[in-house]
Amino acid sequence: MQHALQVARQGLGHVEPNPAVGAVIVDENLNWIADGFHQKFGGPHAEIDAIAAAGERTRGAELFVTLEPCSHHGKTPPCADAVIAAGFRRVVIGCQDPAPHVAGNGIARIQEAGIDVAVGVCEDEAIDLIAPFRKLMLQKQPWVHAKWAMTLDGRIATRTGHSKWISNEQSRAEVHRLRGHMDAIITGAGTVRADNPTLTARPAGPRKAMRVVVDTDGGSIVSDGNLLKTINEAPLLLCAAEASATSDHVKMLAGLGVEVFTTSKTDRSAALAQLLAELGRRNITNVLVEAGSGLLGSFFDGRHVDEVHVFVAPKIVGGTGALSPIGGQGMAQVSEDASINSMLVQQFGNDLLIEGRLRSSAS
Ligand SMILES: NC(=O)c1ccc[n+]([C@@H]2O[C@H](COP(=O)([O-])OP(=O)(O)OC[C@H]3O[C@@H](n4cnc5c(N)ncnc54)[C@H](OP(=O)(O)O)[C@@H]3O)[C@@H](O)[C@H]2O)c1
The missing domain is CATH 3.40.430.10 (Dihydrofolate Reductase, subunit A)
Known part of the structure; x- marks a missing residue:
């Protein structure tokens, strides 16, 4: 998750008003397979970037992502669906998405598909990373x-x-x-x-x-x-x-x-x-x-x-x-x-x- 946070920071200044997000895919022994990040507003989200880099190697792998995958059709289709389709064994999430239209829905969708989900790994840092986005979502300022x-x-x-x-x-x-x-x-x-x-x-x-x-x-x-x-x-x-x-x-x-x-x-x-x-x-x-x-x-x-x-x-x-x-x-x-x-x-x-x-x- 620390690596995912580091990768995510490359998006700061390029993705707003979206949050900066990073993702890392590892095998069952935590060996690195691929990573990705949200690079620009309107572009693929971090999970999609990482999944594209990993190709077929997502099957049975673990996904670490700093923010809950989205569950709605925005500028891109829902990432939760892409995560399910990629066949991950386990998904580890930094923090829940504060956006009211996501707020736990992405997590629930992945869990309902039978995938093991852990939420709150390096949570303070994951929340810190998206603090401006969080304030905009929750306080509209x-x-x-x-x-x-x-x-x-x-x-x-x-x-x-x-x-x-x-x-x-x-x-x-x-x-x-x-x-x-x-x-x-x-x-x-x-x-x-x-x-x-x-x-x-x-x-x-x-x-x-x-x-x-x-x-x-x-x-x-x-x-x-x-x-x-x-x-x-x-x-x-x-x-x-x-x-x-x-x-x-x-x-x-x-x-x-x-x-x-x-x-x-x-x-x-x-x-x-x-x-x-x-x-x-x-x-x-x-x-x-x-x-x-x-x-x-x-x-x-x-x-x-x-x-x-x-x-x-x-x-x-x-x-x-x-x-x-x-x-x-x-x-x-x-x-x-x-x-x-x-x-x-x-x-x-x-x-x-x-x-x-x-x-x-x-x-
Ligand atoms: N070293 C630095 O980092 C730095 C940075 C910036 C400035 N400075 C220096 O700071 C000095 C200027 O300071 P300053 O205090 O006079 O200027 P300021 O903070 O830039 O502006 C204050 C002025 O803004 C207006 N204002 C309008 N609505 C306001 C509101 N809601 N709250 C506060 N002010 C409001 C007021 O003038 P009106 O009533 O006329 O509208 C007030 O006098 C200069 O010498 C400048 O060189 C230094």
Whole structure:
């Protein structure tokens, strides 16, 4: 199953909104016969990929698959039927499919065919692998990644708002890699005004993210800014307050190809919940928040963040007024919800990248 999980990861960024899935076929002595993974959205599922590679050698063999085989006709026929037809002796499954139209039906179908089925092998890792898909299925919202680069003294900009560059070139290349795996990149008015970002992945990755600017009146998006200059490279969505929808500026932006989504909520975290629900409706699976203290603060206050990617540069800038990464209201007490799980630390030149999932996240 560990091998199946490893194989599955190759599909990340290529299969969304589907989950990444891996499969391994072994003989009765656990000797490897073939493996496969879900390689692209609309393409064969992992089991089918592995069965095709194994050919006749599936008869009497064992199938290890990270996710329950599907039981419905989607873009491809049900995998449960193909698994039964392949004549496996035993099927070992990482975790059940959270999709309501599968949710145990695939397992039941294979069991009813008289095949020995084991479910829950390396289950935590199997669930972790599909956490964004799981959140989309169960909560109808995308998985929210928050990224920031800060100095050793916890500042994301100097007291003047200057932030180019806190992290080094290798770290910034990693950010572009991350962007290339996202469906949307969200930033705030403050960052657009201060940094004039483009928010595209350079070089391009497997996915092209929609850029989203959260700005009450859209005033940060200006005609000679990089976001509008690159409007033909990636879609741009303005998330503004309802009251701004009819302003001349917002109408002008709409005329230039900016999609406008308005929120009715005045509470900032609630407004973001509306935005995330809209992105979920569009099957957007992973979003990256690359913003300043204000917007990140609202995301954390609303407990909308699932995963963090924090670059720490060995620089010290000081200044009481220099922004720290997370503004907003913050917590009154240090609680378990403040903890990061399954932390991973990597080094990019002299920068550290600390990644992990919030204990309070949906997975
Ligand atoms: N080091 C890093 O990783 C990094 C990354 C990004 C930015 N930065 C730096 O951060 C600074 C900007 O930070 P910032 O806090 O001013 O900007 P921000 O977080 O990018 O944007 C905050 C602004 O967004 C608007 N907004 C609209 N709806 C909101 C909502 N629901 N919740 C929160 N904000 C909402 C508000 O402006 P309106 O009321 O006008 O709509 C608010 O002032 C710059 O100096 C930039 O260079 C650093």
